Amino acid sequence: MALFPRARSTVGLDIGSGFIKAVVIGHGSGSPVIEKIAIAPVADDAIVEGEVMDPRLVANAVRDLLGASQIKARDVVVAVGGRDVIIKKIQMDRMKEAEAREVIRWEADQHVPFDPENVELDFQILDPEGDGLQMQVLLVAAKRELVESKLALLAEIGLDARVIDVEAFALHNAFERNYPEAMKGIVALANIGHETTIVNLLEDGVPVLTRDLPVGVRRLREDLQRERGMAADAADRIVRGGDLDPSLAPHVATRGEEMALGIERAAAFLQTSSRSGGLTRVYLTGGGSRVPGLASVLADRLKVQVTQAHPVERIDAAPEAFAGYAIDDVAPLLMLPVGLALRAAA
Ligand SMILES: Nc1ncnc2c1ncn2[C@@H]1O[C@H](COP(=O)(O)OP(=O)(O)OP(=O)(O)O)[C@@H](O)[C@H]1O
Numbered sequence: 001m002a003l004f005p006r007a008r009s010t011v012g013l014d015i016g017s018g019f020i021k022a023v024v025i026g027h028g029s030g031s032p033v034i035e036k037i038a039i040a041p042v043a044d045d046a047i048v049e050g051e052v053m054d055p056r057l058v059a060n061a062v063r064d065l066l067g068a069s070q071i072k073a074r075d076v077v078v079a080v081g082g083r084d085v086i087i088k089k090i091q092m093d094r095m096k097e098a099e100a101r102e103v104i105r106w107e108a109d110q111h112v113p114f115d116p117e118n119v120e121l122d123f124q125i126l127d128p129e130g131d132g133l134q135m136q137v138l139l140v141a142a143k144r145e146l147v148e149s150k151l152a153l154l155a156e157i158g159l160d161a162r163v164i165d166v167e168a169f170a171l172h173n174a175f176e177r178n179y180p181e182a183m184k185g186i187v188a189l190a191n192i193g194h195e196t197t198i199v200n201l202l203e204d205g206v207p208v209l210t211r212d213l214p215v216g217v218r219r220l221r222e223d224l225q226r227e228r229g230m231a232a233d234a235a236d237r238i239v240r241g242g243d244l245d246p247s248l249a250p251h252v253a254t255r256g257e258e259m260a261l262g263i264e265r266a267a268a269f270l271q272t273s274s275r276s277g278g279l280t281r282v283y284l285t286g287g288g289s290r291v292p293g294l295a296s297v298l299a300d301r302l303k304v305q306v307t308q309a310h311p312v313e314r315i316d317a318a319p320e321a322f323a324g325y326a327i328d329d330v331a332p333l334l335m336l337p338v339g340l341a342l343r344a345a346a
Pocket residue numbers: 015016017018019020192193194195196197216217218236239240241242285286287288290291292329333
């Protein structure tokens with residue numbers, strides 16, 4: 001018999017192209033507490049352009065990481081992302097599933113900017129037993145292979161998806177909780193990953209626009225390999241060096257320019273439809289937020305303040321949660337999986 005009931009917890013699992021990240025958040029005590037984190041690198045080219053090239057290799061890496069970290073949950077929260085997916089929770093009039101299937105295309109038209117011919121639409125009524133006039137529906141517009149391959153990967157690890165979230169929403173969830181002061185005017189959150197930079201634009205706290213830019217830290221490593229003839233691991237050391245190496249500086253300038261342009265375009269698009277003025281501030285997360293010199297390239301180009309953000313600004317962590325990790329190095333990489341784990345256990 002347990003003397004104390006175990007706090008309910010959620011495991012957020014983010015299988016990035018550079019690093020696998022797992023975060024356990026306890027929801028037992030009212031406000032969420034980060035109980036454990038685990039991070040491991042993904043083998044080079046095991047995940048390319050969001051596609052898992054070698055599912056067994058990635059499955060083994062995840063299984064090893066969870067095992068070594070003694071994360072035993074079978075149900076995890078994961079996310080899909082990229083330009084080929086939109087997953088959105090909507091409210092619509094309560095009706096039977098068969099009827100909903102008739103009107104879901106019309107509902108989706110308002111939410112999904114894809115060619116309806118080339119998209120698989122699906123939905124799930126989240127509260128089928130409810131009796132309110134409105135029902136919560138999870139609307140999914142995606143290349144169906146994307147969701148299926150994610151589930152197959154989890155099955156190979158021996159895991160189930162309790163929720164399949166969308167990356168940009170998970171980032172927003174964690175960001176909103178940690179930076180309430182950012183919920184005014186137009187701000188951007190840019191999560192610079194290994195391959196992809198996810199840009200969320202917020203207007204008075206509402207995530208109004210999301211863009212995936214196909215540029216990340218991997219490009220910097222490749223720049224050094226191609227232009228300087230460096231081996232991958234030597235290039236990685238320079239990219240993660242802490243100080244801006246002279247051989248890296250011009251590439252940071254070029255790639256930073258690309259990212260700035262993406263953010264600028266998204267903000268310009270928004271400005272035409274908004275009365276809140278221009279972009280006022282950019283928050284950076286992801287491994288790329290640690291690249292020396294990148295934040296200042298973005299600040300110079302965008303002419304706004306650029307702040308490095310992380311998910312433990314206002315979320316508590318248990319004292320041992322980051323044991324074995326350098327918190328400053330890893331916390332910025334954890335915004336997304338923290339957002340996943342914030343979903344309270346059902
Ligand atoms: N301290 C650091 N300084 C600079 N770069 C870092 C640092 N730590 C990690 N990186 C780089 O950041 C990337 C990993 O960041 P992150 O975990 O956010 O990406 P990911 O989620 O794996 O990628 P993606 O989301 O694009 O699939 C790698 O390219 C890594 O080299």
